[in-house]
Amino acid sequence: MRLQDLPGEPIMWVLIASELLVFAAGITAMAGVRLTDPAGFAAAQAQLHGWMAALNTAILVTSGFFAARAERACRRGDRRGARVGLALAALGGAGFLAVKAVEYAGDLRAGLGMESHPFFTFYYLLTGFHAAHVLFGIGVLALVAIRLRTEEVQAGAAFWHMVDLVWVLLLPPVYLLG
Amino acid sequence: MDLTRIWLILLGLTGATTALAFVPGPVAAAALLAVALFKARAILGGFLHLERGSGWWAAFVVPLTIWLVLIWGLHVI
């Protein structure tokens, strides 16, 4: 179990582990604070639109699928396929952000800000931090699409899958476990 | 593993999450988190090429499982 046994760039794995730990710490803190006011948390969470989160999950895993295809195409030497895959993955990211923007806009219109309730502090911090990673990830995908080096594309795709991974773990505690 | 299959599995699991979201109670909560774990395993193994059964696989999946149990515990108490 050495660092170099991990598939791809070791630093990317350090990042993946760090991100998972940070999000896990945030979600755990939220679950802990929820114990001080379960009814308030449930009422706050009921104001969210779970179906948008479900839609976004479908968008994100599909986008991850394209990133994985791009990586495979790149390894085959199929540069066109790799670029198309990366573009579709980034497009998925943009779609995710669009849905997220609609969702945030609705929340804010309903007067649900970061300070409205402790739940919303966590909601905005966790999903906002995740959305920032999606935005950054789109940039990473675009960047690796320029030179199309196999190891760079793999690292970019790994970042993208990490964003995907964080989202599927974020979804139940933030949106669903009332 | 075939990428399309992993993608379909992930979409199926997302459907399962959506269906479970309407069911109240601690068992459904456990099921939701279990589905999340399966999604995470599919991404780690299928997309991130972490070799199933390797030391690193365990290093990611075992703490993840324990953490999800913890989240479930915090949810039900």
Next chain:
Amino acid sequence: MRYHSQRIAYAYFLVAMVLFAVQVTIGLIMGWIYVSPNFLSELLPFNIARMLHTNSLVVWLLLGFFGATYYILPEEAEREIHSPLLAWIQLGIFVLGTAGVVVTYLFDLFHGHWLLGKEGREFLEQPKWVKLGIAVAAVIFMYNVSMTALKGRRTAVTNVLLMGLWGLVLLWLFAFYNPANLVLDKQYWWWVIHLWVEGVWELIMAAILAFLMLKLTGVDREVVEKWLYVIVATALFSGILGTGHHYYWIGLPAYWQWIGSIFSSFEIVPFFAMMSFAFVMVWKGRRDHPNKAALVWSLGCTVLAFFGAGVWGFLHTLHGVNYYTHGTQITAAHGHLAFYGAYVCLVLALVTYCMPLMKNRDPYNQVLNMASFWLMSSGMVFMTVTLTFAGTVQTHLQRVEGGFFMDVQDGLALFYWMRFGSGVAVVLGALLFIYAVLFPRREVVKAGPVQAHKDGHLEAAE
């Protein structure tokens, strides 16, 4: 010492050692003021002494980093420093600025003057002309070392070191930004204070440690570099948003409490990685380097940094805890061991490594130097433990029970006496260190048969 211009480092270390002696001496005076509060209250008020104590610490550490860079860079880049003259000018500016600071703090001749008067922001009290001088000297330095690095061999050690130094210089610019709004003032103030010691300085620390490990253990560069990148990644990942742990109670939005708590909790990771790195490298080492003292300082650095910065930092970083402990002696305990472990020991490790080479002492044992490590470090650890107990009692009496500040301080007298005692040990250790690296010409303890046998089997030292 393979390059002539590495000699510049000697002058930097010399000035650093003078300031080090000043710093710990003033620390001892402050320790005495704690037990006898009227001591020198007219001549050297506590707040002035504290400014001198903290400022001289930071300046001598900076000089240590600069000196370290002038020593390390030629060996890594395999060429002479771009311009030794600029390095001397830079040192001159620093010495002049330091003298100016001391005079300004002690006599306050230009009270309130925008350019010449002291500025009053904690740790950034320097008058504006000194701040400008530091900026100019820093730009000269960065030009000089960047030119050296660009023309020479590029290594991971150089890259990380330069990244840390560039960060140090750029973040210094926030010392000039002083918004009228006190909340914003503090917000940006931390970009210097925090992002230095819990951000870019950690990169400098990792690079210097990596250099020492390369030299002392003879481990492959490739292995060292892998560790280096992991340390850098985790340091920046945790340290940048970890700034949030200073934003809890200064008037910034409450969500900083969670950002700060969560990210700063991970600040222990790079320190744990540095400690593991140092020990693994020594374990894997192929070289029996004669400079055992430098090894002791390096290992001591990583262990005490892990405890002082990592563990003692985590102790009060969660906002639920910090709500009670903020600004108590717990902070003082953490501050002392963190700075000592992470940065004092680091610079002293490099000084210990360089001095015998610069002074052509071979063969050497540096027994006095090692004694100074144990004296100084045990003094500092004792001080940390004492202040931790004092802080715990203080937190309870003052923050939980609601006692008055000065009543509680009276109750802590015993701890302050013990702290003074540990301060004496630290000062003696520091003076012993300075003597040991600068003065003895030859100091050799003859090896016995076991060591002689080992020497015959191991790779020769560089």
